[in-house]
Amino acid sequence: MNFYDSYASINQKLARGVVLHYGEEEASVLPRDPRPLRIPRIGVYAGTGTSHSWLWFVEIFDRMSFHEIVFMTEDMVRDGVMECLDVFAMSGGDTIRIAEGLGPEGARAMESFIRGGGLYIGSCAGAYLPLTSSKQHLDRFNFVDIKIANLSKTRPEAKRMGRKASTSYGCDFVYHPVREDVRLRMTGKEPFTGFGSFRAPLYGGPSMVASRDSDVLACYEGFTEKTLFLVDESLAEKTLLGKVAAARTTMGDGHLYLFGPHFEHPLFPIANHLVATAIFWDMKKGRNDGKPSDSEFVLEGPAKEQLVRDIKREISNSRIVAVGLESIPVQWIIGCKTYEPEKIRVFLEAIWKRINALERSRRICARSETCEEVVAHASRVTQLLRQMKSRIDDRSDTQDLAWDLFDGLRRLTTIFLQIYFDSLGRIHSVSSGKK
Amino acid sequence: MLIVDLETGETSEDGLDDDLVSQKIGGAGITSSLYETYKDRDPIILGAGLLTGTLFPASALSVISARSPRAGYLTHSPFTLKAGMELKYTGFDYVVILGKSEKPVFLWLHDGVADIQDASGLWGKDVWNTTDLLRKSMGDDLIQTLVIGPAGEDGSDLAQVCVNYWSSGDCWGFGKVFGEKNLKAVALRGMGLLEISDPEEFVDQCFEILEAIKGSAIEGKRGVEDILTAMGESDAREWLSPVVHRHSACYNTPYPTNTFIYLNEDPTTLTEPAEPEPGFMITDIGAVLALKKMGFSAVDAGHILRACARRGMDPVPVAEIIGKSGQKDPKTIEQSLVGLQGSVAVPDGANFSSWVPQQPMFGDFGLSGEGSFKDWWMRRQAVAYIFGIHPIFANMSPELSEEVILEMANKGTGLGLSQETLDQVIADVCSF
Amino acid sequence: MRIDVDALKCIGCMACEMACGYHRDDAFALLASCIVVYRAREKKDYFGVVVKEEESLMIARPEGLEIRRIGVAEEASDSGPKKEADASAKPMLLREPCDLCSDMKYGPMCVKICPVNAISLLEGGE
Numbered sequence: 001m002n003f004y005d006s007y008a009s010i011n012q013k014l015a016r017g018v019v020l021h022y023g024e025e026e027a028s029v030l031p032r033d034p035r036p037l038r039i040p041r042i043g044v045y046a047g048t049g050t051s052h053s054w055l056w057f058v059e060i061f062d063r064m065s066f067h068e069i070v071f072m073t074e075d076m077v078r079d080g081v082m083e084c085l086d087v088f089a090m091s092g093g094d095t096i097r098i099a100e101g102l103g104p105e106g107a108r109a110m111e112s113f114i115r116g117g118g119l120y121i122g123s124c125a126g127a128y129l130p131l132t133s134s135k136q137h138l139d140r141f142n143f144v145d146i147k148i149a150n151l152s153k154t155r156p157e158a159k160r161m162g163r164k165a166s167t168s169y170g171c172d173f174v175y176h177p178v179r180e181d182v183r184l185r186m187t188g189k190e191p192f193t194g195f196g197s198f199r200a201p202l203y204g205g206p207s208m209v210a211s212r213d214s215d216v217l218a219c220y221e222g223f224t225e226k227t228l229f230l231v232d233e234s235l236a237e238k239t240l241l242g243k244v245a246a247a248r249t250t251m252g253d254g255h256l257y258l259f260g261p262h263f264e265h266p267l268f269p270i271a272n273h274l275v276a277t278a279i280f281w282d283m284k285k286g287r288n289d290g291k292p293s294d295s296e297f298v299l300e301g302p303a304k305e306q307l308v309r310d311i312k313r314e315i316s317n318s319r320i321v322a323v324g325l326e327s328i329p330v331q332w333i334i335g336c337k338t339y340e341p342e343k344i345r346v347f348l349e350a351i352w353k354r355i356n357a358l359e360r361s362r363r364i365c366a367r368s369e370t371c372e373e374v375v376a377h378a379s380r381v382t383q384l385l386r387q388m389k390s391r392i393d394d395r396s397d398t399q400d401l402a403w404d405l406f407d408g409l410r411r412l413t414t415i416f417l418q419i420y421f422d423s424l425g426r427i428h429s430v431s432s433g434k435k
Numbered sequence: 436m437l438i439v440d441l442e443t444g445e446t447s448e449d450g451l452d453d454d455l456v457s458q459k460i461g462g463a464g465i466t467s468s469l470y471e472t473y474k475d476r477d478p479i480i481l482g483a484g485l486l487t488g489t490l491f492p493a494s495a496l497s498v499i500s501a502r503s504p505r506a507g508y509l510t511h512s513p514f515t516l517k518a519g520m521e522l523k524y525t526g527f528d529y530v531v532i533l534g535k536s537e538k539p540v541f542l543w544l545h546d547g548v549a550d551i552q553d554a555s556g557l558w559g560k561d562v563w564n565t566t567d568l569l570r571k572s573m574g575d576d577l578i579q580t581l582v583i584g585p586a587g588e589d590g591s592d593l594a595q596v597c598v599n600y601w602s603s604g605d606c607w608g609f610g611k612v613f614g615e616k617n618l619k620a621v622a623l624r625g626m627g628l629l630e631i632s633d634p635e636e637f638v639d640q641c642f643e644i645l646e647a648i649k650g651s652a653i654e655g656k657r658g659v660e661d662i663l664t665a666m667g668e669s670d671a672r673e674w675l676s677p678v679v680h681r682h683s684a685c686y687n688t689p690y691p692t693n694t695f696i697y698l699n700e701d702p703t704t705l706t707e708p709a710e711p712e713p714g715f716m717i718t719d720i721g722a723v724l725a726l727k728k729m730g731f732s733a734v735d736a737g738h739i740l741r742a743c744a745r746r747g748m749d750p751v752p753v754a755e756i757i758g759k760s761g762q763k764d765p766k767t768i769e770q771s772l773v774g775l776q777g778s779v780a781v782p783d784g785a786n787f788s789s790w791v792p793q794q795p796m797f798g799d800f801g802l803s804g805e806g807s808f809k810d811w812w813m814r815r816q817a818v819a820y821i822f823g824i825h826p827i828f829a830n831m832s833p834e835l836s837e838e839v840i841l842e843m844a845n846k847g848t849g850l851g852l853s854q855e856t857l858d859q860v861i862a863d864v865c866s867f
Numbered sequence: 868m869r870i871d872v873d874a875l876k877c878i879g880c881m882a883c884e885m886a887c888g889y890h891r892d893d894a895f896a897l898l899a900s901c902i903v904v905y906r907a908r909e910k911k912d913y914f915g916v917v918v919k920e921e922e923s924l925m926i927a928r929p930e931g932l933e934i935r936r937i938g939v940a941e942e943a944s945d946s947g948p949k950k951e952a953d954a955s956a957k958p959m960l961l962r963e964p965c966d967l968c969s970d971m972k973y974g975p976m977c978v979k980i981c982p983v984n985a986i987s988l989l990e991g992g993e
Contacts, residue, residue, distance in 0.1 A: 317573065320545060321573070327903065327905060388574075490885055576908075577907065626897065628898075630894040657878075681912055681914075683880075684880040685880070689982035690982075706929070707908060713910075713912070714912065
């Protein structure tokens with residue numbers, strides 16, 4: 001079964017105004033329920049502290065035609081934009097920097113959103129964020145009383161990847177027993193039904209301990225031929241096997257799904273299917289209207305062509321430099337994460353592969369300020385990359401440039417992707433006769 | 436297909452008509468046709484061969500087609516190394532450059548984007564500095580360049596369009612044509628994807644052809660030395676090998692036709708040298724042969740060739756002029772290159788660059804003697820320039836027969852090109 | 868088994884890079900290739916081949932072979948400062964590690980396409 005096609009079919013039909021019910025016909029991929037389906041509006045968090053894995057959410061949402069997407073920054077969270085959303089998706093990154101960026105106002109906004117019926121999906125750092133913690137910044141996000149199993153009083157001995165395989169956490173250490181593909185098993189609890197074993201990749205996400213107030217949807221069942229052990233295998237087994245990999249819990253009228261592994265990684269179809277299931281199953285019921293994006297501002301003709309050409313020029317220029325950097329052994333530390341040149345192109349490719357769609361489309365949706373902004377950001381990224389290459393050639397330090405570059409890449413990608421999804425959303429709604 | 440109007444500073448694109456490909460095939464076949472369409476605007480046309488950039492052996496060539504100031508009619512120059520295939524991967528198979536720019540510009544072709552950019556900071560710089568500056572300013576060491584030096588800017592008949600830092604197959608004075616248009620350079624970089632009609636069959640046959648080539652007469656042979664030896668210079672290895680560093684090949688070309696000699700570094704050095712410009716890559720067999728025959732040492736020949744490349748000068752006529760002057764000191768020769776002028780004799784009716792030795796090398800093409808070489812050479816070059824095959828390698832490898840090439844072209848395009856069509860295109864290209 | 872490259876035999880033709888790209892993309896392209904000709908030092912005539920493997924980079928330089936482990940700590944040396952090991956030092960999604968073309972009938976395409984036999988397949992432990 002091609003899940004992506006199934007969900008794309010559901011979303012495209014919904015966009016055309018077709019009425020669908022859970023579990024029936026095209027929506028047979030979902031559990032049965034008498035409710036009619038509705039197009040979810042999904043916020044993808046791409047603010048300070050996020051890495052690049054939020055782009056995996058983008059990839060699967062695009063494949064499944066979830067086109068009502070809003071790319072959220074910490075400012076937007078604090079400004080209450082979440083109230084317009086059905087779903088808020090938070091992927092990986094530096095959990096503490098994410099928490100710090102959102103601050104107390106962001107935490108309150110998130111809590112209000114979830115209690116008001118919204119759905120929170122968090123994987124990896126996004127799963128750590130709402131767990132109870134006394135650590136500074138994280139202590140504002142104590143939404144879920146689930147304990148983590150990969151916590152130790154002493155730093156475990158690293159088998160590989162050195163001391164970064166664990167990080168201090170208050171008086172304890174959070175450690176990462178394995179990386180790459182692990183095997184999970186569904187417990188059969190709704191809405192995660194229909195499969196037994198499946199795989200997903202683990203890149204530092206939590207191993208959780210079941211609690212009374214949460215439903216266990218999937219457990220860590222075993223390892224695969226791709227699993228990399230960062231600690232002794234017996235410790236890895238003890239830390240993971242039988243522990244909670246995916247949990248669902250409630251808060252007020254809303255729900256939280258917490259995934260240890262990256263269920264949104266685009267190479268894992270069953271895990272991706274579960275993300276989509278969760279969205280349809282527990283999305284907000286009855287949303288506050290008022291789309292916070294630019295879908296009413298239409299650009300067509302020569303102005304549209306010029307914009308796309310300008311974006312394409314700069315992204316091409318940036319990609320060319322980025323590919324060259326990949327052969328240079330350079331690394332940068334941003335927060336507690338290590339960045340290598342290949343990560344630059346993760347952002348650029350997310351844009352590049354979608355430029356064609358905008359080229360082919362007769363119209364795109366963006367305010368004129370947004371058009372200027374996206375070109376300006378793209379041009380700045382090109383400049384930063386060229387500066388970086390020049391400094392590397394001169395054997396000068398590039399750490400400060402790296403901060404600016406990855407921040408710039410994040411901003412550029414969110415602005416572009418917002419234009420892209422707004423434009424796709426408008427194409428579908430125009431073709432259905434909907435405004 | 437890209438149209439670049441240097442006068443207005445505008446570019447426009449057109450899809451490549453399947454009919455045009457069915458009738459004119461590719462490379463010089465199509466550039467000749469485009470020249471006819473645009474000749475009132477004195478065009479320079481860059482064109483990739485039909486097979487350029489694929490896994491077909493030696494598919495390294497693209498062409499520059501323009502009216503040669505030396506010949507007075509349409510001629511074609513090959514450009515290979517990695518620049519020939521890079522043109523195809525920019526997303527533009529054909530680039531028609533029209534008119535003249537008011538100010539110095541360079542053309543930057545990348546991933547389906549064509550930018551005409553200000554070259555005032557490059558004008559006056561030599562070929563090496565220009566390529567260095569282009570790569571530095573755009574942040575990539577793998578950008579391929581077609582560049583003119585001061586000779587082209589000054590309108591010298593001896594000017595050549597160079598590839599990156601090296602002499603090229605331009606023996607038609609296209610450097611002067613670039614200069615007259617205030618076109619300092621064309622920079623190329625592309626990370627595109629080339630899809631073909633029947634990839635599995637195509638690749639299968641590429642491997643078969645390559646196996647045949649590996650077991651052929653070129654086996655064990657390398658570089659300029661072995662080519663010179665095949666041309667009758669029995670002491671070529673003795674003359675050159677003391678300064679030879681390594682041999683390298685153009686894209687996907689089984690024979691390494693380029694030989695790098697170290698002039699100010701120990702040629703046995705294998706680590707990356709600290710010296711930023713330790714030597715020169717010999718890409719022009721005719722030029723190195725001429726200098727050898729004049730009695731220059733390999734080192735002195737290398738210095739002269741490097742000086743020519745820096746100034747963007749065709750080393751073959753330069754060697755002729757040096758020969759007539761009798762000057763033997765490389766430093767004096769280098770200084771004399773500034774403002775050097777001279778006329779260049781062009782054989783009657785020649786269309787293709789004399790950069791390629793006018794004889795078969797290594798392989799047996801079943802030719803009866805020197806008398807039959809000329810027609811064979813013309814036809815062989817035409818095929819190379821149409822399909823995008825390295826023109827020197829085309830003269831080494833009878834395994835790349837017209838029948839095989841046509842079969843592969845059809846597997847790759849699904850167009851059903853016939854021998855009759857090819858004969859007609861060859862006739863058209865050779866008769867211009 | 869793994870790929871081995873004799874950098875001194877290599878003529879820098881990039882056929883291996885294109886063949887690997889074809890294996891990845893079913894079309895002619897270079898961006899996804901896991902074997903790359905290092906050619907950024909054109910004026911110096913310094914070129915070699917890099918192969919991305921599952922946990923390491925195999926760098927075939929003219930002066931000799933270097934195997935660099937991905938994400939592993941390295942002491943300071945002439946080529947750079949001390950490098951900390953890092954669990955997140957892992958290239959993502961872009962260039963897949965060499966799989967020896969296990970799904971292709973030719974076996975490793977780079978071995979087959981190299982015109983000068985500079986690339987070979989080594990048995991495990993060699």
